[in-house]
Amino acid sequence: MSEVVLACDECGAALVIRGARTATCPYCASPAVVERPPSRDRPDPVFVVTFADGDALAKKALAAWVSSQSIFADSALRGAAVEQLQGIYVPAALYSAVARSAYSATIGENYTTTETYTTTNADGSTTTHTRTVTHTEHRSLTGEHVGYVTDVVVSGSKGLPNEELEAVEPFDLRQLRRYDPRLISGWNTEEPSRSLEECAALARGEAIALEGRRLTDLMPGDSHRDLTYQTRVEWETMDPVLLPVWVLAVRYRPDRPPLRLVVNGQTGKATGAAPVSAIKVGIAVLVAIAFIVILVLAFAGGHRR
Ligand SMILES: [Zn+2]
Structure with a gap:
């Protein structure tokens, strides 16, 4: 089957279209798509997560997403119609590393004491009471933490910002399969439009943020404050992977641009900005x-x- 790449001038996505052509970019609905031959030296993905279901999953996800919107959402959403629906294998990077952190924090330990106090009654006599008072003792703590960070996934597509991919994560990576072109035949795929360095920088940022949440959970005592840490990543690995994503253009009012919804093609988790x-x-x-x-x-x- 002939293979063409449609590159979008608007968002930078580069879709490999097999068979049926589309005139507009599925990511940003821009008609500014130009054909170019596929790049020859593109490395094959190493892994792929396959679509769990047909487009029924995407339509169900849209209905669930509409009913989960706040009362301030435009009520025309309830009659929204799918204008364009595309299943795309989105290029992503699967990253893992060892994170080594040096941290310092102020730890608070609570203890209680019993105090006695007296009150004066209306007749001038006094009564003695006791009460329990909680105090916090602070001490500073420094230490090192080493942990393995796995399964960080970042978008390799300029058409799908990493935040949007994060909003429909997680993917069940136990279902990860070795890439084989037969697994994705008949589907649209996208060429990576973000460089390996860009992906690595995004992944490192996520790994360091994850390490920060782990350190927060690890802090001893009853409370802590002023947690600061410096993390170095070592033994990084990064594999190109294809992830199944539905992109929907949803028309809810004839005079408004369509709404874009992104749905995890494996789990049906959806994200979009409700009007x-x-x-x-x-x-x-x-x-x-x-x-x-x-x-x-x-x-x-x-x-x-
Ligand atoms: Zn586009």
Whole structure:
């Protein structure tokens, strides 16, 4: 089958389309797609997570996402129709490393004491009471922590920002399979549009943030503050992987641009930015103002009496 690459001028995505052509970019709905031959020296992915289901999963995910939106969301969402729906194997990088951290923090340990105090009664006599008082003793702590960070996944596509991929993670990586072109035949795939260095920088950032959350959990005592740490990563590995993602363009009002929804093709977890209804927010603000006015009037009335 002939293979063409559609490169999007708008968001930078580069889709390898097999068979049916699309005229618009599935990521940003821009018509600014140009054909170019596939790059010859592109390394094959090492692993692939396959789609769990057909597009029924994406439609179910859309319905669940719509019903999970806040009361301020535009109610036209309920009648939203899928305008474009594409399953794409998105290039990503699977990263692991050893993280070595030096940290310092102030640890608080609580202890209680019993205090006695007296009160004076109406008749001038006194009564003695006891009460329990909690105190915190602070001590400083420094240390080193070494941990293995695995399964960090970052987007290798400029069309799919890493934050959006993170919002539909996790992927069940126990289902990871060795890449074989037969596994993805019939699906659209995308060429990496982010360099290995860019992916590595994103992955390192995620690994260091993960290490920070681990250190926070590891802190002893009843409380801690001023946690600072410096993390070095060693023994890094990074493998190119393809991940199954549905990208939906959803039309909810004829006069508005379609909404983009991204769905994890393995689990059905969805992310999108729901449009907020200006009317609903306006009514809520008016109700709040009316409530404040009523309170003020009641307060002023109470004083006049
Ligand atoms: Zn695009």
